[in-house]
Amino acid sequence: MLEHGGRLRQAARRHGIPLAEWVDLSTGINPYPYPVPPLGPEVWQRLPEDDDGLEAAAAAYYGAPGLLPVAGSQAAIQTLPACFAPGQRVLTLAPTYAEHPHAWRTHALRALPAGQIEAALDEADILLLVQPNNPDAVHFGAEQLLAWQARLAARGGWLIVDEAFLDAESEASLVPRTGAPGLVVLRSVGKFFGLAGARVGFVFGPSALRQQLAERLGPWPISGPARQVCTAALADRVWQAEARQRLRDESARLGALLDAYGICGGHATALFQWRPRPDAEALHHALARQGILTRLFTAPAGLRFGLPGTPDEWRRLEAALASL
Structure with a gap:
């Protein structure tokens, strides 16, 4: 299985620092999570039902009705390739979220930098992108994506876009175009x-493809408690608006802090800052020795910094940067 962020216990063992003394910036997850409402005992006692309001709340939030709830987008990432013929040519990014190329390794997979996608598109049957990209935060314009989709669709091809980090920029989403x-x-x-622990995601696309996925995933892919919590979160417009503004502000603050200590360059989303550096591994370990966990990448070399979640975490990050 592939390595991911969030391996805090592993870092604690490696560096001999207790769990409670770490600042975990490795995941790119909102450090100010949606406040989970109290749950009645019946959600633990009964099997999940698909008419409990989750689909309706998701359709209203994302802006399209044709959706399939899945156990986190990871379930779709792993299952989608089986819905396409193995001989199809798949074009994706390098670098990108590693689970995507890992899942498509049985197909004719080609990974290229973002600047080379346009020239290679006519040699692909499927274009697979993460928007904004993870880990380097490269963004694609909606008009560019739709132009690529039209070129692919004209010859029976597909555009698959993973928008896991796009909620703070929802106006750029292609979900309303998934017809x-x-x-x-x-x-x-x-x-x-x-709410990463809830393991809830959605697939938008043609009904025939969603039916294939549903049959492969089987019944009850999402637990009853997760369905209830996510229904409330998707319907809470006040919390969503406040969260979008807060995350944008905090990301800008983090970017300015990193720049001030000479960790410059790269791109950002509302949830993380990407900093390409040839000395990324040394910097990662130097911060880890002070209880600051970042996400290390080696190809290309760089660090991904998630957002601190408390005033103390901000102070500790700045102190660690100053000490370097």
Whole structure:
């Protein structure tokens, strides 16, 4: 299985620092999560039902009715390739979220930097993108994505877009366009709502493809408690508006702090800052020795910094940067 952020216990063992003394910036998850409402005992006692309001809340929030709830977008990432013929040519980014190329490794997969996608598009049957990209936060314009989708669809091809980090920029989403042929969009409740442990995501796209996925995933892919919590989160417009503004402000603050200590360059989303550095591994370990966990990448070399969640975490990050 692939390595991911959030391996805090592993870092604690490696560096001999107790769990409670860490600042975990490795995940890119909202550190100010949606406040989970109290749950009645019946949600633990009964099997989940698909007419409990989750689908309606998701359709209203994302702006399209044709959706399939899944156990986090990871379930869709792993299952989607089986819905396409193995010989199809898949074009994706390098770098990108590693689970995507890992899932499509049985197909004719080609990974290229963002600037080379346009020239290679006519040699692909499926274009698979993360928007904004993880880990380097590269953004694609909606007009560019729709132009690529039209070129692919004209010859029976597909555009698959993972929008896991797009909630703070919801106006850029392609979900409202998923009635178009050959367009599939994945969304996740984990990042923006800070509910990664709930394992809830959605697939938007043609009904035939969603039916294939549903049959492969089987009944009750999402637990009753997770369905109830996420229904409330998706319907809470006041919390969502406040969260979007707060995350944008905090990301800008983090970017300015990193720049002030010479950790410059790269791109950002509302949930993380990407900093390419040839000395990324050394910097990662130097911060870890002070109880600051970042996400290390080696190809290309760089660090992803998530948002601190408390005033003390901000102070500790700045102190660690100053000491370097």
